[in-house]
Amino acid sequence: MRKVSQLPYERLPIEVFAQQAQQIIDQVKGAASAQEVLAARDKCNQLVIRLETAQALSYMRYSINTADEFYLAEKDYYDEVGPQAQNYLLEYTRAMLASPFRRELEEAGEIIPLVFRSFEVELKAMSPEIIEDMVEENRVVSQYSQLMAGMEFEFRGEKLPRPMLMKYAKSPDRATRKEAYEVLGRTLQAHSQQLDGLFDQLVHIRDRMAKKMGYRNFVELGYYRMGRLCYGPEEVKQFRENIRRDIVPLVARLRTEIGKKLGVDTLMLYDYDLIFPQGDPVPKGGKEEIFAAAKEMYHSMSRETGEFIDFMLETEAFDVESRKNKWGGGYCTSFPAYHQPFILANFNGTSGDVDVVTHEAGHAFADYTTADNKFIVELGVGGMETAETHSMSMEFFAWPYMSHFFGEDASRYQFMHLLDALSFLPYGTIVDDFQRQVYENPDWTPEERKAAWRKLEAEFRPHITFDGIPYLEEGTRWQYQMHIYETPFYYIDYCLAQTVALQFFTAFLHDKKDAWRRYLALVGEAGGKTYPGLVAAAGLDSPFAPGTLAKLGKEVGAWIAAQDAALNAR
Numbered sequence: 001m002r003k004v005s006q007l008p009y010e011r012l013p014i015e016v017f018a019q020q021a022q023q024i025i026d027q028v029k030g031a032a033s034a035q036e037v038l039a040a041r042d043k044c045n046q047l048v049i050r051l052e053t054a055q056a057l058s059y060m061r062y063s064i065n066t067a068d069e070f071y072l073a074e075k076d077y078y079d080e081v082g083p084q085a086q087n088y089l090l091e092y093t094r095a096m097l098a099s100p101f102r103r104e105l106e107e108a109g110e111i112i113p114l115v116f117r118s119f120e121v122e123l124k125a126m127s128p129e130i131i132e133d134m135v136e137e138n139r140v141v142s143q144y145s146q147l148m149a150g151m152e153f154e155f156r157g158e159k160l161p162r163p164m165l166m167k168y169a170k171s172p173d174r175a176t177r178k179e180a181y182e183v184l185g186r187t188l189q190a191h192s193q194q195l196d197g198l199f200d201q202l203v204h205i206r207d208r209m210a211k212k213m214g215y216r217n218f219v220e221l222g223y224y225r226m227g228r229l230c231y232g233p234e235e236v237k238q239f240r241e242n243i244r245r246d247i248v249p250l251v252a253r254l255r256t257e258i259g260k261k262l263g264v265d266t267l268m269l270y271d272y273d274l275i276f277p278q279g280d281p282v283p284k285g286g287k288e289e290i291f292a293a294a295k296e297m298y299h300s301m302s303r304e305t306g307e308f309i310d311f312m313l314e315t316e317a318f319d320v321e322s323r324k325n326k327w328g329g330g331y332c333t334s335f336p337a338y339h340q341p342f343i344l345a346n347f348n349g350t351s352g353d354v355d356v357v358t359h360e361a362g363h364a365f366a367d368y369t370t371a372d373n374k375f376i377v378e379l380g381v382g383g384m385e386t387a388e389t390h391s392m393s394m395e396f397f398a399w400p401y402m403s404h405f406f407g408e409d410a411s412r413y414q415f416m417h418l419l420d421a422l423s424f425l426p427y428g429t430i431v432d433d434f435q436r437q438v439y440e441n442p443d444w445t446p447e448e449r450k451a452a453w454r455k456l457e458a459e460f461r462p463h464i465t466f467d468g469i470p471y472l473e474e475g476t477r478w479q480y481q482m483h484i485y486e487t488p489f490y491y492i493d494y495c496l497a498q499t500v501a502l503q504f505f506t507a508f509l510h511d512k513k514d515a516w517r518r519y520l521a522l523v524g525e526a527g528g529k530t531y532p533g534l535v536a537a538a539g540l541d542s543p544f545a546p547g548t549l550a551k552l553g554k555e556v557g558a559w560i561a562a563q564d565a566a567l568n569a570r
């Protein structure tokens with residue numbers, strides 16, 4: 001079987017793309033039958049697959065070594081020509097929507113109405129007049145990614161990439177945690193002009209694009225760019241209020257209790273990564289052991305997941321060691337022409353390493369499962385909230401196997417995982433609402449933006465104090481939350497997904513087989529339904545519905561209390 005490192009890469013020049021795209025567009029416009037439209041659509045999908053594969057492959061090879069000149073140039077090339085390519089696709093989309101055969105295609109089930117709805121959203125997300133701005137936006141985003149990937153943190157005589165530094169943020173020794181955050185803050189501070197400057201540029205570019213397209217500000221455009229088909233700022237506002245009312249007090253109470261156990265009266269930011277005074281559970285082995293355990297787990301889970309993990313391991317579809325010049329986050333991508341998912345991570349010896357084979361592998365499993373879906377090119381696995389539902393739920397379906405990773409610490413890991421999942425909801429809400437406020441007020445100064453962040457922290461995480469932590473106390477936590485620079489408005493997706501994943505968790509406690517069956521169906525249908533449609537079909541409550549979070553908070557809170565009692569009794 002061909003390994004990921006052996007997959008051939010070839011640039012798709014924009015001239016070739018443009019020529020083929022133009023033919024396809026003409027074919028749609030001149031079609032004399034529904035069949036001709038379908039034939040053109042097939043060609044278009046093949047072309048998109050070629051472009052996406054070339055783009056994803058070059059980006060992957062750049063991200064595993066951001067100092068690689070060849071792939072940096074390739075990545076820059078797609079950054080530069082990507083918007084032009086998108087513009088051709090927009091033209092195609094417009095032709096498809098205007099086709100007199102649309103109704104016939106929909107009625108015959110050849111192209112489902114959801115595809116046309118997603119085309120309509122695409123039209124709202126882009127226009128030829130913003131191509132230049134998009135190119136510029138890509139360039140600035142790249143500068144930020146480059147800056148963050150190359151940033152070194154000097155800690156106790158060693159120069160560490162950020163993922164390695166953050167390992168010390170989980171130290172049972174408070175002075176060590178504090179020092180790690182001080183190093184984090186001071187290093188960011190040394191780059192504060194760039195961090196503020198790049199963000200300021202991005203806000204203005206995005207605001208300009210929105211205004212050129214006739215929107216009041218970037219918020220509306222940002223939602224369309226995320227391809228959201230069935231919820232908008234109003235629904236998210238409602239969700240935010242539910243978080244504030246139903247989740248914030250619960251998390252504040254639980255975390256304050258944890259703080260007491262840690263022997264801390266004021267919970268500082270640097271106390272927040274730790275749950276257990278003796279240190280949080282860490283994987284019992286290194287990379288080898290984690291992958292061996294993952295293989296066993298997926299084989300026990302189901303036939304489908306067993307086949308999937310074998311494929312991933314045989315094709316060497318993981319790059320998990322933290323290195324200098326490697327991009328610092330984690331992601332799952334796929335190379336559609338090869339039906340190949342790929343996972344990048346930065347192992348640092350914490351429980352986060354296990355998330356790679358649960359969370360990221362959850363994404364990869366969905367990509368693998370849906371690779372042949374009829375509308376996969378147009379609809380993908382759904383929006384990002386759907387994709388994150390696949391991955392975050394997989395974290396919970398992996399629970400019965402945690403002793404393979406954590407040995408006798410498995411139940412402590414589960415306690416921590418659940419508490420983290422719940423604590424994430426207020427944080428994710430901050431990240432989302434910060435962006436809304438920033439784009440509603442594009443002329444804010446860096447100071448005003450930081451003040452907005454501090455205010456949100458005080459509202460949604462009143463139990464944490466930033467005082468005295470260099471730079472971060474000014475309200476700059478968001479400057480290393482890379483989504484904020486790189487993919488605006490991609491964040492509430494995690495909160496919506498967590499709300500659904502936690503429901504899968506409670507369903508799983510109740511009936512393992514049934515919950516798994518519903519999950520598998522949700523993954524299989526992926527883009528074929530809207531998010532609320534998928535959630536309803538799985539028999540779960542909409543994250544937006546009143547009462548969903550209140551009910552969930554009660555159930556999860558009760559489980560946490562019971563687990564806490566069990567742990568204390570041991």
Ligand code: ZN
Pocket residue numbers: 359360363387388391
């Ligand atoms: Zn994810």
